[in-house]
Amino acid sequence: MVFTTAVNFVRSRGPDEFWRKRKVFKLAAAYIGRSRNCYSIAIRSVHRALVYATKGRKLKKEDFSNLWDTRITAGCEQHDINYHVFKESLARNNILLNRNTLATLACWEPFTFKALTDIAHKRASEDGITPPKENKVLYIPKRGSQSKN
Amino acid sequence: MAGVVRRIFANLPRINTCNYVKTPLLSILPSVTSKFYSNVPTPYEIVDAQEDRKTYQGVIDNVNRQVAEKKQGRLFAVVHVAGKQVKITEGDVFIVEGYWPPDAGDKISLDKVLLVGASDFTLIGRPLVQRGLVRVEATVIEKNVSHTKTHFRKKRRKQYMRINFYRTPRTMVRVNRIEIVGEVNHPPAVTGLETRIF
Structure with missing residues (x-):
């Protein structure tokens, strides 16, 4: 192919239209309605899906992190200890199990988790570790409470 | 506040296997009353080793016996x-x-053991269990890469679009054996120090 100008070269670059579109259609194969067969609609939903997939990988980690916390908290409540007191006591005892492991133990190894809470109880009572105070709203401005100067 | 919490915790069921000191200052050294130096033992300082041993020895003996009898x-x-x-x-x-260097077929022993559990007991490391107590043997069975992950960023109406692909290396490890080889609370003596300069 002979290009007389650079503009023509730029315009004609890239794979053939069929192959270019086929990449997108392959990703959109399982979509519903026109977003599966109609390129201009398919490309939109494919792009959106890819962005979601990228963001989702990060969200998945956050979700699991929250799930571990929930599981440890549930296990702690079973043994009458506050989550923060539990974590602090373990840290002071130099028991460096991470939250993932603690959650696993809380789920699948109840006796081991009981042993850990026992240790935490002991340490907390020795050191006087108290649960952190809940956030309290100290001042709520009411209508007319602020004086005009 | 601390006192209240201590009382609350004191009412809860828990193990009572501690011989830590709570004796007041004057009962230990009545002659010395310093404003600046405390002669109270630090928390968790074991004063009577004999007494302390009595409280936990039974448990440790039981564990050792169970391990000896398999x-x-x-x-x-x-x-x-x-x-x-x-x-x-x-x-x-x-x-x-x-990235993890071991190759497929390598036999490795996992030495950083934080916790070992059996049906009747749990050994909790602080942070690791006694060195040489537990042997965990494993074999690297496969090294490959994950599926292709697409990293795609796009901003609407800003002519911004980037796409990258990546695969992370993965190593599959088979755990062959976990066993307790030593005795609990009886670490082997440190040897070979005679030839060391430092």
Whole structure:
């Protein structure tokens, strides 16, 4: 192919239209309605899906992190200890199990988790570790409470 | 506040196997009353080793006996591998994600054991259990890469779109054996120090 100008070269670059579109259609194969067969609609939903997939990988980690916390908290409540007191006591005892492991133990190894809470109880009572105070709203401005100067 | 909490905790059921000191200052050294120096033993300082030993020795003996008679059953362990903690038991396959030097077929022993559990007891490391007490043997069975992940960024109406693809290395490790080889609370003596200069 002979290009007389650079503009023509730029315009004609890239794979053939069929192959270019086929990449997108392959990703959109399982979509519903026109977003599966109609390129201009398919490309939109494919792009959106890819962005979601990228963001989702990060969200998945956050979700699991929250799930571990929930599981440890549930296990702690079973043994009458506050989550923060539990974590602090373990840290002071130099028991460096991470939250993932603690959650696993809380789920699948109840006796081991009981042993850990026992240790935490002991340490907390020795050191006087108290649960952190809940956030309290100290001042709520009411209508007319602020004086005009 | 601390006192209140202490009383609350004191009412809760828990193990009472401690021989820590709470004796007041004057009862130990009545002659010395310094404003600046405290002669109270630091918390968790063991004053009467004999008494302390009495409280836990029974438990440790039981564990050692069970291990000697091989009645402990199947063990599980929490090991620290490549920056992550994994709970494993015999026959498990776990995946180490990211760059990790061991090659397929390598037999390795996982030495950073944080916790070992059996049906009747749990050994909790602070942070690791006594060195040489537990042997965890594993084999690297496969090294490959994950599926292709697409990293795609796009901003609407800003002519901004980037796409990248990546695959992370993965190593599959089979746990062959977890066993307690030493005696609990009886670490081997340190040897070979005679020839050391430092």
